[in-house]
Amino acid sequence: PTAGCTTAAGNLALMLYALLWEAGNLVDLPDKRIGFYNFCLWNATTGELQCLEYKHLQVMGISLPGMVLARVCVYACLVFSIFYPVFVAHVKCREEREGWKAILIILIIKMIILSGGLGMFLFQTSQWIHLSDFTGGFLALLGTQALLLLQILTATMYLSWQRATHPSAWGAAS
Ligand SMILES: *[C@@H]1O[C@H](CO)[C@@H](O)[C@H](O)[C@H]1NC(C)=O
Numbered sequence: 001p002t003a004g005c006t007t008a009a010g011n012l013a014l015m016l017y018a019l020l021w022e023a024g025n026l027v028d029l030p031d032k033r034i035g036f037y038n039f040c041l042w043n044a045t046t047g048e049l050q051c052l053e054y055k056h057l058q059v060m061g062i063s064l065p066g067m068v069l070a071r072v073c074v075y076a077c078l079v080f081s082i083f084y085p086v087f088v089a090h091v092k093c094r095e096e097r098e099g100w101k102a103i104l105i106i107l108i109i110k111m112i113i114l115s116g117g118l119g120m121f122l123f124q125t126s127q128w129i130h131l132s133d134f135t136g137g138f139l140a141l142l143g144t145q146a147l148l149l150l151q152i153l154t155a156t157m158y159l160s161w162q163r164a165t166h167p168s169a170w171g172a173a174s
Contacts, residue, residue: 073117
């Protein structure tokens with residue numbers, strides 16, 4: 001249980017860092033800043049970072065609905081992470097198996113929307129980003145994914161352990 005709390009807290013901390021502290025910027029270099037809210041490239045003429053507006057991005061083949069959807073998915077995952085501890089505490093007090101199933105479902109939904117949002121973002125921007133450009137925000141989101149996977153594995157193991165040790169309780173439900 002303690003390990004579970006640490007993972008959940010780590011997960012939330014990584015998401016807060018990437019999406020609020022780094023303001024959703026997955027690339028944050030002196031000459032390039034690309035994230036869920038910014039798209040800035042170096043302008044050699046003026047010698048400064050130039051943040052492009054949507055009409056420019058459209059010309060470059062970036063779709064606004066795609067970016068907005070990516071943003072919504074990733075920030076929705078953050079909202080889930082904020083309320084997740086409250087939900088888990090509630091389930092732990094009542095010790096209900098159905099609650100653990102719900103936790104597993106929530107974790108899987110988080111994993112799907114985060115990967116979906118990140119995937120959509122990368123699909124739209126991959127042309128302007130090199131692998132070596134990624135900074136802290138991106139690494140934090142990758143870390144979040146890894147922790148989510150760990151939480152999903154833990155919850156699955158806990159559920160099968162419960163099924164093995166309390167078979168009668170499971171029989172009633174199924
Ligand atoms: C750089 O900035 C200048 C002046 O604002 C602008 O005319 C030019 O189009 C910009 N170059 C690029 C590549 O965006």
